[in-house]
Amino acid sequence: MSDVRCVSGVELLADYLEGLLPADVCASLEEHVLGCERCQAFVASYQATPAILRAATDVVLPEELRRRLDQWGSGL
Amino acid sequence: MAARAAAGDASAFGVLVSRYQQRVYRLACRLTSETDAADVLQETFLQAFRHLSSFRGDSRFGTWLYRIATNASLMHRRSRARRPTESLEPFLPRFDASGRHAATPDELRVAAHAEELLDQATLASKARDGLARLPDAYRDAFVLRDLEDMPTAEVAVILGIEPAAVRQRVHRARLMLRGFLQDAATRSEGGRR
Numbered sequence: 444m445s446d447v448r449c450v451s452g453v454e455l456l457a458d459y460l461e462g463l464l465p466a467d468v469c470a471s472l473e474e475h476v477l478g479c480e481r482c483q484a485f486v487a488s489y490q491a492t493p494a495i496l497r498a499a500t501d502v503v504l505p506e507e508l509r510r511r512l513d514q515w516g517s518g519l
Numbered sequence: 520m521a522a523r524a525a526a527g528d529a530s531a532f533g534v535l536v537s538r539y540q541q542r543v544y545r546l547a548c549r550l551t552s553e554t555d556a557a558d559v560l561q562e563t564f565l566q567a568f569r570h571l572s573s574f575r576g577d578s579r580f581g582t583w584l585y586r587i588a589t590n591a592s593l594m595h596r597r598s599r600a601r602r603p604t605e606s607l608e609p610f611l612p613r614f615d616a617s618g619r620h621a622a623t624p625d626e627l628r629v630a631a632h633a634e635e636l637l638d639q640a641t642l643a644s645k646a647r648d649g650l651a652r653l654p655d656a657y658r659d660a661f662v663l664r665d666l667e668d669m670p671t672a673e674v675a676v677i678l679g680i681e682p683a684a685v686r687q688r689v690h691r692a693r694l695m696l697r698g699f700l701q702d703a704a705t706r707s708e709g710g711r712r
Contacts, residue, residue, distance in 0.1 A: 448618035457690035461671070481620035481627055485612065488630035492697040493665035495633050499646035500666060504544040508557055512564065516536035519529035519568065 447475040449482055456489060521580035525571050532571065536564055539581065543588045549650060549662045550592035559595050563588040582669075586677050589663065596655070604652045610698025622701075629708065630701035637707050649699045653692055660685050661692035 447455070455472050458464050464472065476482045520538075523531035540560065547559035566587050574583050613621040620627060633642060650658055663674040664685060671689075675682040 449620045450614040450618040480624045484624040484627035491631040499642045504541045516533035
């Protein structure tokens with residue numbers, strides 16, 4: 444049985460997702476998450492967070508600023 | 520194009536300005552604010568032009584420019600008295616005495632559905648607020664690694680820290696922002712009932 448609990452699983456998550464955990468720790472974590480509905484929900488929302496923030500903070504350069512920069516760049 | 524610009528071809532630098540201005544502006548918005556991003560953008564290209572001869576082509580031009588833009592953003596932020604903001608610490612995950620998540624699966628899951636539960640303007644405002652409330656060190660690492668999609672090793676070089684420190688800061692930022700989204704989405708969901 445896995446000795447990983449939700450609290451330790453959360454701390455391992457970033458390294459797990461980057462493939463940096465030793466195989467045995469990796470297996471323990473996966474075993475815990477498979478049997479833990481809370482961790483499955485947590486992992487799903489943890490993984491979704493960067494994409495949500497990325498889309499929500501995407502901005503378009505204002506046209507006036509673009510025009511000024513292009514003018515500056517072409518006048519060098 | 521970058522090599523031509525570094526060799527003194529001003530028209531080549533003009534092309535690079537056009538090519539990278541959108542990405543630098545977006546980075547500056549994420550590291551500072553839309554109010555300050557215009558100044559950061561201009562400062563970045565001015566610095567890049569002044570130091571073009573120091574670009575040696577051993578890194579990609581985009582990476583070199585991003586380093587300048589990041590430094591310009593951090594300098595700009597430091598020059599401004601930081602408004603007191605509420606910490607995101609309360610949004611870190613909580614556990615019961617046995618080490619189990621204190622929140623229910625439904626509560627934990629809701630952050631993943633923030634885009635469906637919040638309208639676009641509210642979510643954009645929440646996202647800006649969330650970034651601004653992160654500790655600066657977490658914000659810088661998170662923006663470069665997760666929002667600008669730069670490799671951890673490159674972020675480490677730009678911020679002058681070890682890759683392990685980048686991973687740790689990005690992780691803490693994700694935890695705080697995940698909880699912050701959970702709170703916002705839960706309130707929105709509650710308001711609909």
